[in-house]
Amino acid sequence: MAFVIGWNLILEYIIGTASVARGYSGYLDSLFNHTIETHMRQWMPISVSWLSSYPDLFALAITLFLALLLAVGVKESTRFNNFFTALNLLVVIYVVIAGSFKADIANWKLKPEDIPSGHGKGGFFPYGIGGVLNGAASCFYGFVGFDVIATMGEEVRNPRRAIPVSIVVSLGIVFLAYFGVSIIETLLWPYYAQNVSAPLPFVFQQVGWSVAKWIISIGALTGLSTSLMGGMFPLPRVLYAMGSDGLIFRFLAIVHPRHKTPLIATALSGVFAGVMAMMFNVEELANMMSIGTLLAYSLVAVSVLMLRYDVTRPTDGDADAPDSKPPDDQKQRSFMTMLFNLDKLSSPTDATSLIVKILTMCLGGLFMALTAVLVFAEAEMLALKASAVAPLALMSLLSIFCIACIMRQPAASTENLAFAVPLVPLIPLFNMFVNLYLMMRLPPATWARFGIWMVVGMVIYFGYGIWNSSLRKASPPILDEGASSNESLSSNHSEDGERQPLMSC
Secondary structure, three states: OHHHHHHHHHHHHHHHHHHHHHHHHHHHHHOOOOHHHHHHHHHOOOOOOOOOOOOOHHHHHHHHHHHHHHHHOHHHHHHHHHHHHHHHHHHHHHHHHHHHOOOOHHHHOOOHHHOOOOOOOOOOOOOHHHHHHHHHHHOHHHHOOHHHHHHHHHHOOOHHHHHHHHHHHHHHHHHHHHHHHHHHHHHHOOHHHOOOOOHHHHHHHHOOOHHHHHHHHHHHHHHHHHHHHHHHOHHHHHHHHHHHOOOOOHHHHOOOOOOOOOHHHHHHHHHHHHHHHHHOOHHHHHHHHHHHHHHHHHHHHHHHHHHHOOOOOOOOOOOOOOOOOOOHHHOOOOHHHHHOOOOOOOOOOHHHHHHHHHHHHHHHHHHHHHHHHHHHOHHHHHOOOHHHHHHHHHHHHHHHHHHHHHHHOOOOOOOOOOOOOOOOOHHHHHHHHHHHHHHHOOOHHHHHHHHHHHHHHHHHHHHHHHHHOHHHHHOOOOOOOOOOHHHHHHHHHHHHOOOOOOOOO
16 A cells, blocks of 8 residues: 555656646746747647647756756755745735735626536536536645655654644645635636636736736746645655665665765656656646545545554553453454444454454445446436436445444544544545545546556566565564574664665755
8 A cells, every 4th residue: 555655646746747847838838929839839749639739848848957956955945945935925915915806706697698608607606516526636636745744754843743733734825825816816707718828817917907917927937836846846755765665666765975865766757757748738637646646645544544443563662552462252252243343342453453444445445336326327316217326325325334333443542642633434434435536537538547557556566666675675584493583683674774864954
């Protein structure tokens, strides 16, 4: 599971960087009457349906420049990022305040006869709830990047508290920024007449505020610059961490002796992200990024669930830790007794932990089937046809039964944790269901590309990672009689060595 999460995070950051680079290029080009696009389509057209109509060399160039900036060192790139972030927040505040004076609520109440053909039905939900959900699935990438906070655990004083608080605060700020800007944009100008490449400068120009157009353009470009940094910054670190653990090729963990940065990982990150930005359009990149991110976050929710109901393993010298081995009188408990925890155990055991894992796997399959019915048999379900309602009801009942059984199992204590996810297992399972539902709403072509990415990952893992992982090498061998396990472990440790420290922020 750890490899799948890491492999999908690599996809997330590569595609995230590529999509923002492509958007950056398109935004800047739109301010100059699409000069770059016009000339590139004449000189180097691409006629492949699933690729961009032209190679975006400017997107490639800015991605490689960013990789070079990161290779120089985190300290210099962080100063660059902090400055642009502060400037971007000021522009967002300016957009919300200035735009509110020209907002027209009538743009949220457009009648169907006023809407051009092919642009929905007007009103507040012109494309219905289905359109909102399709947009949420495709635009989910707008909220990614906060997980980079978790990679900074070694560089903060109290990571158990600082990391959860930072994640919640950052997501709250991002939500308010998106919420405010989207409200102002759709109130200033009808949704069907928006400019896709540079929407904010366009709407302010349409309402007669040409000066605001250029102020916002500067802010938008700085915002895209911080997004580029946010997408590229964690990618070499993920490659470095997985390379250090041997899950992928170990040369990716080589650190430059002077700059203390993973030079090879950073260079490959820039090349791959740049090529993706050059060859794919924003829509395809966004869909590819969203599906990988949704799967990775679903696995994180599963991990939270597993850990909460996992056995607390005693460490050396921890005499007060609960023993996971059940008493002899509990070994012969019946299946129903264990499934519903009729003995009212208060601490997890190996048996209860296994039950939760099996039930979680069952729920994963049920949720996939449920979301498939909800998405692909939506019309039949709304028409109350038995072919859709009957399997939906059956799978819903089975899901409720599995959830109830999980809730009956004893959970590990969270008293010593600075932060713990509340309402477990409901919140992780709800997260898992929503993520799978959004994944089902993505186009089939996105699933095909994602499948290819996962196949490549599995080939690397089973062909290299599983045989060269640090965990495998650190596993103590079967000792001869009289041999010391401590000597074996220390020998393994000295052979593998330690990770080289990266430059701190």
